[in-house]
Amino acid sequence: MSQPRSVDADVVIVGAGLSGMIAARTVLAAGLVPVVLEADDRVGGRILTEDVMPGVSVELGAQWIGDTHARMFRLADELGVETFPQYDEGETSYDLGGSGVLRENEFHTRFADELAELERVLRRLDELAADVPVEAPWLAPRADEWDVISAGTWYDNQGLSPVARTLLEICTVGILAVPTVEVSFLHLLFTIQTCGVTAELFAESEGGAQTTRFVGGTSEIPRRLAALITDHIVLDSPVQTIEHSTDGVVVHCRGGLVARGRRVIVAISPTLAGRILYDPPLSGIRDQLTQRLPNGSAMKAFFVYDEPFWRADGFNGQLISDVGPARMSNDTCIPGDDHGVILLFLEGDQARTFGRLPVDERRAALTAELVRHYGAKAATPEFYVDGEWSDRQWTRGCYNANHGPHVWTTYGEALAAPIGVIHWASTDTATHWSAYMEGAVEAGERAALAVVDSLP
Template identity: 45%
Template structure:
């Protein structure tokens, strides 16, 4: 098997996990990464006060065992997300400590439906065709006990999980995501859920260590892959004008970006169709830095959700070792697109108004407001992940994982557990590596 070189496209967590599994099996591996850094949708900005900001992915939680194992294997540690005190729920113009029971009832109904979906084959669910045609927004309008609950749940689930509006995602897409992530409790909670822990130093540090642990020269930065030619004898991958020859290639990028690479011969119609129907989400993640976490003395956790306005939710994103208080705000779907259209000063004003509405007048004067627009980044083009458009799962979903000749597919979007998350990215990379090893014998 040694001597059969495998090319990996992309040095995000999925590409790095694939490369590490291949190298561990004695396979020569060459990772080609478009950016001048590894880590993909993780990006850590280190600050002079000893703190840092995670501009991309940041949390891991229970059952994401691969991520905890990687953190430990690379000499890093985690800390619990700060969430001490009461959350704030803005609902119909009122400030509450918890969401009304009606929201919990809708979550329970959705969890019941998600239990009927196999995340490895959502198209096989008995009602797959019906759920694929229906948007989450349409389903909520017909099912939620009142319009306020429909709006709140839609913003939280389509937004908080898929960075989209409730009318942009099918019910089947959401049920797949719930099934892959263990249900609404597992996906939405801080303690006990996907937002439980953060990595000291940020996940980008972990990506750097994963890359450093590969054999020297395995990762080439600034190598955007333009073309993949493949036949029965091997693959020829062109990056930055240079050819790279291998026995197989693992494409570890989101389907929307995989569709921008040229393939020779061209991809089969349904596989190319998948890449056309899996747009990236639309999120705005903004960090407001304050001299101290001013919300804590009032017994507030900094966690807020709201049924209106440009910001859907906030969290306390302060880190140990820094006195600074960080409130991170998330805006999704249409609201994120509206923010994106505004000039910087108007966007900043809109964000601060929203923070004041959630956390009071002290939120009006951050020392700093830091944003990073993943939709503008040519090597991501949106976040948190790609999702199939309504009506597409049944026809195109089955094309997500099967290799096309010697071209194998990784990336978090292809995961069957924790799809859309770092854990899913790692699992998908390991799955693709195992597939290649089996194919090459």
């Protein structure tokens, strides 16, 4: 461990993820001095681009933005990071309910009734979500009713056919990264409302959440942001204790660093924020909230081929399956590079089950899935890499905090409300596209502006 050091600032910020760095930039723009304490040896938090071969990078973390992510488009523009559209030509490949592998057109014909059922439920979700105030979901007129059942129980009560129910589960787990039995139905409706409508949340094209990627990789965003505030970031400094009073804070890191400030912004996920020792201790309500907001379970696995052979066969690289370890996939090729890159998602139970296996076994199971959908060429990738987020000490799960039954209505008020000189950021506290990069920016700005307003 390094020798004790100390640093003084106006605002101490815990976490150099997107939310924390946006907060720091906002504080700096107001003429105040921030210091960002990052536990890891890098910035970016849940954003992590990995270069895997010349010209090819993969996104182990956040990857896309969508058309309504105005803050992120503005940020990318300011930072000079260019964007490109997600590849979306050709058909999706399906294997659901024992159908065997079917091309999109075949699937839509065979399961037209089930898709109509799904559509009906999504419309119903949109109607109900419209009644959830994103600033205070617990004030929804039917909040008490919606918060005592899980999303899964509500789904089970819709009289859906097995295939429609499975499709609904896959769509939802793709957003929440936990099985629907683990989250409150109110939280599902909040998630929908925070993003707009189900069509935006679940779609990958035409106005959805995943239309656009960043040239050079998503990590260009935190990398360039960090460059603007580089004198104000300290890496390898896990915060363990926050002493606070009306006069300010003294923040202690493992390794001995002590940071002093007038305010602190805790810009990490609520479950990690709950691990810090606060002196004096926080209220029971705030503490019990952080006991009840577990992060989800998500893995991304990438196969790199010499070419995107599925495109020539008329596939868009997306699969939807209830057979193999991956429920969904995406074409994640890099424009201007000839390699074919395909991403498989392991979310919820799949992340937990296959995440525990040795990488070779996991890779073999995923390869088999790809071969079934895209043929023998899928068996011989040039490269494979995957990334599990719950094993990463300074993240401990993706994509975000999930509210189980009864959490929003009982503890929701404590999620983002400042406590004295302590403010809270991270996308988990956002009201628009919470759980996305867009929400991280919103939360960082909101917390920073509140801090600036509170200082004489």
